[in-house]
Amino acid sequence: MLETSARLLKLLSLLQATRDWTGRELSERLGVTTRTVRNDVERLRALGYPVHATPGVAGGYRLGAGAKLPPLLLDDDEAVAVALSLSGQDSETARRALGKLEQVLPSRLRHRVTALQEVAVGTTAELDPEVTVQIVNACRARERLRFDYVKFDGEADRREVEPYRLVHTRGRWYLIAWDVGRQDWRTFRADRVRPRVPTGPRFAPRELPDVQAHLEKGLATAAWRFRATVTVHAPAEQVAAKVPAALVEATGERECRLTAGADTPEMLAVYLGMLGCSFSVDGPPELVRHLGMTADRFRAAINTAEHG
Structure with missing residues (x-):
């Protein structure tokens, strides 16, 4: 049988699973009588944990919100997620909270947090913990990563x-990596990556490109079915302000190159129409054809207005 203190921690862990537990279920999990469960619930309440109880056959126990913050139990993945979230925030409050958490993290979890911080840039978001660990380990070990990937079109x-x-x-x-087959840098959505085991051989590190610039360039086109690179006869700052979702690179004081993507050529044409300045387009052919048809419709509308 568990000692009282260990049993209370086990009981608290069960109650934090955000579900209702019957007294019989808890007694079976803890190896004690239902009377002992009731006594342990009272002990938790005395420590500040708001344990709600519903009487009757369908009743049970559930941990609720209280007026003050009692100690909190986290499993390994939850602790790592909280630590990473705090490390990505630039505030004194977050730094103090992270310091307190790191002080009590076991060494194995501190190593996991450090590993993620070394190769992860930005605040945390929902990621499959197993996928995250496999990607991070491959990054740190400098080992090739083989994976199945679902592209934007579902293929x-x-x-x-x-x-x-x-x-x-x-x-x-997003995962930034050197694609061995395509011999170029590529950006992959991490939630679409399904690593295969084992990992590949070790590789000699390459000079990493500017991470943010590479990512912005990849996101400007990678997620879209149609992509276009357009020469715009206007300053880059002016164009970027009008089409913030696209990649804009200055090629001169009053000229820039715009890279944009969309699911349809019609949407690409809308982006270009928002520029309010002259431009030249080399492709894709679907966009060129759509611009031609749009121009014909506009000319017909003008002729009707002038001679109507």
Whole structure:
């Protein structure tokens, strides 16, 4: 039988599972009588834990919210997630809370947090813990990562990469890696990565490109079915202010290159129409055709207005 203090911790852990427990279920889990369960519940209440009880056959116990914050039990994954979330926040309150948490983390968890912090840039978001650990371990060990990948159109693909960073932006995590098959840097949505085991051989580290610039360039086109690179005859700052979701690179004082993507050529044409300045387009062919048809409709509308 568990000692009283250990049993209370076990009981608290069960109650924090956000479900109702009957007295019989708790007694079976803890190896004690239902009377002992009732006594332990009273002990938790005396410590500040608001344990709610519902009488009757369908009744049970549930941990509720209280007027003050009692001690909290976290499992390994929850503790790592909280630590990473705090480390990504630039505030004195977050730093104090992180310091308190790191003080009590077991060494195995401190190593996991450190590993994630070294290769993860940005605040945390929902990620499969197993996938995260596999990606992070491959990044730290400099081992090739083989994985199945679901592309934006739903088609499955298999990749082999040299992984370098996990970066969080626009509410998602992305893996920045050197694609072995394509011999170029690529960006992958981490939630679409399904690692395969074992990992590949070790690789010699390459010079990592500017992470933020590479990510912005990848996001400007990677998630879209149609992509276009357009020369715009206007300052880069002016164009970027009008189309913030696209990648804009200055090529001169009054000229820039705009890279944008969309699910349809019509939407790409809308982006270009928002620019309010002249531009030239080389492709894709679907966009060129749509711009031609749009121009014909506009000319017809003008002729009707002038001669109507």
